Amino acid sequence: MDNSLFCSLVQLGDDCLVLGQRLCEWCGRAPTIEVDLSLSNLALDMIGQATLLLDYAGEVEGSGRNADRLAFHRDAEQFRNALLVEQPNGDFARTIVRHFLYATYAEALFEQLSHSRDDRLAEIAAKTVKELRYHAEYSADWIVRLGDGTADSRSRILDGLEWHWRFIDDLFHDDESWIDCAERGIVPLRQALRTDFEQAVGAVLAKAGLVMPEKVRGVEGGRGGRHSEHLSMMLAIMQVLPRAHPAATW
Amino acid sequence: MNAANEVGAQIAKALSQVPDPEIPAVSIVELGIVREIGLKDGLSWVSITPTYTGCPATDVIRQNVRVALDQAGLEAVEIRTVLTPPWSTEMITLEGREKLLRYGIAPPEPASGQAACPRCGSRNTMEISRFGSTPCKALWQCIECREPFDRFKCH
Numbered sequence: 471m472d473n474s475l476f477c478s479l480v481q482l483g484d485d486c487l488v489l490g491q492r493l494c495e496w497c498g499r500a501p502t503i504e505v506d507l508s509l510s511n512l513a514l515d516m517i518g519q520a521t522l523l524l525d526y527a528g529e530v531e532g533s534g535r536n537a538d539r540l541a542f543h544r545d546a547e548q549f550r551n552a553l554l555v556e557q558p559n560g561d562f563a564r565t566i567v568r569h570f571l572y573a574t575y576a577e578a579l580f581e582q583l584s585h586s587r588d589d590r591l592a593e594i595a596a597k598t599v600k601e602l603r604y605h606a607e608y609s610a611d612w613i614v615r616l617g618d619g620t621a622d623s624r625s626r627i628l629d630g631l632e633w634h635w636r637f638i639d640d641l642f643h644d645d646e647s648w649i650d651c652a653e654r655g656i657v658p659l660r661q662a663l664r665t666d667f668e669q670a671v672g673a674v675l676a677k678a679g680l681v682m683p684e685k686v687r688g689v690e691g692g693r694g695g696r697h698s699e700h701l702s703m704m705l706a707i708m709q710v711l712p713r714a715h716p717a718a719t720w
Numbered sequence: 721m722n723a724a725n726e727v728g729a730q731i732a733k734a735l736s737q738v739p740d741p742e743i744p745a746v747s748i749v750e751l752g753i754v755r756e757i758g759l760k761d762g763l764s765w766v767s768i769t770p771t772y773t774g775c776p777a778t779d780v781i782r783q784n785v786r787v788a789l790d791q792a793g794l795e796a797v798e799i800r801t802v803l804t805p806p807w808s809t810e811m812i813t814l815e816g817r818e819k820l821l822r823y824g825i826a827p828p829e830p831a832s833g834q835a836a837c838p839r840c841g842s843r844n845t846m847e848i849s850r851f852g853s854t855p856c857k858a859l860w861q862c863i864e865c866r867e868p869f870d871r872f873k874c875h
Binding site: 510511513515517518522593594596598604608 | 770773776805806807808849850851852853873
């Protein structure tokens with residue numbers, strides 16, 4: 471088995487899965503019906519992307535696991551998502567900041583992945599990046615609207631930035647498997663995307679009348695399976711049914 | 721017509737009668753989901769491509785294609801899923817676009833300007849939400865006739 475490729479695909483797939491599940495938590499609770507539909511639509515895209523990536527990871531592994539098996543029958547410490555995406559939703563502004571940071575990162579990443587030397591990953595990425603453009607645009611629009619809105623909406627966006635900024639180092643962390651895949655032309659180094667990411671984020675924040683957050687000491691560990699307690703709680707709800715009835719099909 | 725062509729024509733006919741589950745006014749062929757009808761070395765297959773990765777209709781479409789093929793006596797035809805090239809709204813046929821319009825959905829347009837209202841044709845329209853009733857549509861409203869309508873997202 472190509473272990474580095476398997477691990478890298480799980481990292482990519484877990485980001486999509488965990489953020490998709492987080493967004494699903496908004497269903498029926500968003501501030502307006504239009505926002506409710508939007509967040510559910512974003513979630514749907516991400517669950518679709520996760521399915522493609524984790525199914526492929528299962529095939530590379532070759533032990534008969536598919537996306538469902540990987541999603542529902544792993545514990546938190548076996549997840550390889552970035553810490554950013556497991557953060558609780560908080561208020562709408564905090565959710566938007568989280569999505570804006572992820573989508574800005576992921577749009578650049580998947581654009582590069584669409585030129586991967588691994589054909590299957592390249593075609594999944596080409597499909598995914600088209601969806602991510604919408605995500606990045608949608609969340610950037612809301613950053614500007616809320617950041618340049620009332621004193622209340624502005625302070626909520628600032629709170630979201632302050633909360634999430636410590637997880638950016640983790641988001642861009644290249645672990646051993648990822649570096650191995652990068653050396654083989656399968657993935658780009660995440661670190662190489664960081665300058666462009668910061669410029670893109672800065673440009674949107676400037677439009678919203680906000681400045682880039684100060685540099686903070688980052689919290690890392692997601693790619694190594696060291697997660698916050700929030701992930702276990704989220705997985706408990708996501709996995710309860712398949713765990714209770716492991717042989718069920720639907 | 722030789723035997724292979726005949727099978728191909730039968731498959732094409734069966735597929736042309738499968739409606740999109742979420743927009744039943746158009747067939748999956750008109751929507752550009754059917755990528756290829758393949759015949760080689762006694763094998764035959766149909767390739768379909770998803771519109772969006774998470775589109776819940778994809779599984780339903782697969783099932784409906786299976787049923788349509790079986791009913792046409794084409795049980796041996798294999799259904800394959802392909803991602804390349806990624807589906808785009810440019811793959812919707814001209815006829816598909818006209819049917820969307822008649823159904824009350826503004827078809828996708830290359831230039832992302834104001835949508836034309838499918839009811840009165842006015843371009844004095846506004847986007848209400850970029851995400852509509854399905855992943856492929858956005859919600860718009862006509863300012864002239866007040867009609868709210870779905871617009872196919874250019875993708």
